[in-house]
Amino acid sequence: MTANNPKTTTSRRNWQMLKEEIRTPNAPLPLGSYSQGVRVGSHLYLSGQCGFEPESRELVSEKAGEQARQALLNLRCVLEAAGADMTNLVTVRVYISSDDDWAEVNQAYGEFFQHPYPARTTIPAALGAGILVEIDGIAVLS
Template sequence: MLETIYTENAPKPIGPYAQAIKVGEFVYPAGQIGADPATGQLVEGSIKEQAKQALLNLSAVLEEAGSSLDQVVKTTCYLSTMENFQEFNEAFGEQFAGHEPARTCFAVQELPLKALCEIEVVAVVKK
């Protein structure tokens, strides 16, 4: 059975999609950019600030679904340029605090709202 997940603690979707879908023991959140949940606008600053906010947004969605960043098994990370790869890695590592999920990371031509990064995850529900 599919369950649609929604929380006020993450930005509202900017298109016709859910913040996340929960299926059995898995949670599939939509990708998140570094947008402030209150305003829907990108946070000011570097890729580190945007990556941190994107992961805070994902954390809020995962919590609403009964999961957390500790339960993430796979991430896909989209960067506006690979020149930001090292800075992105630093922010990513700080937010996951020792948990190292599988990851794919690559550059794309453009992201929503001209974001510097977007992060997508797959997680399991806490038991």
Template structure:
């Protein structure tokens, strides 16, 4: 029987809709799309793409850690940018935070919530504990 659990990291933003921060089934851990939420105010972080990427990746770090994973366990990240013009700035910030070898990645332009420049979700494969 495979493990089914919901991840609720206390040091990442609580969901504001009908979704979980992350869900584990078996060794797969899917982290929901994270947008840059200022932990002090609970509002969208107003800032550059670099600042928003840093905040989103810090949230993902917290959720992965709470679920027993890290970036070395991430198989793929899916990135949504409000404009393709931000790709180079996004990629530089992402590359400074995410360690090599990098996970596979999809990056697309998308209409995001007002003020949100980036949203990122990841799929991790948890280490085999057997």
């Protein structure tokens, strides 16, 4: 077992000391055992955000484009809490519950980014009740 290996234990402790949780009330606070964002060195890993309004925790709309806008606003708030902005994103994953919503989500997405765009993957996914879009990402900070 590696648990008793001093090198492994020291390495694990060093890794834990490098991780910094990013948390803001301006985006929906986690209901589970996860962080809104985690900074490790110059990298910021952002948990998936959906179209929930932060205070009410209600979906902003039944429309995919509006949910995408709110998800991106939520991501922006987490980025800002880390001293960053949308231009720091280098990759984004967009989960959509229906391919039929792609154009609407893509239009909303385009409102938040300019060239050079982050890399992006769009993934069809079974999301929770009423959730049409979830977006996560990775940012590089200076």
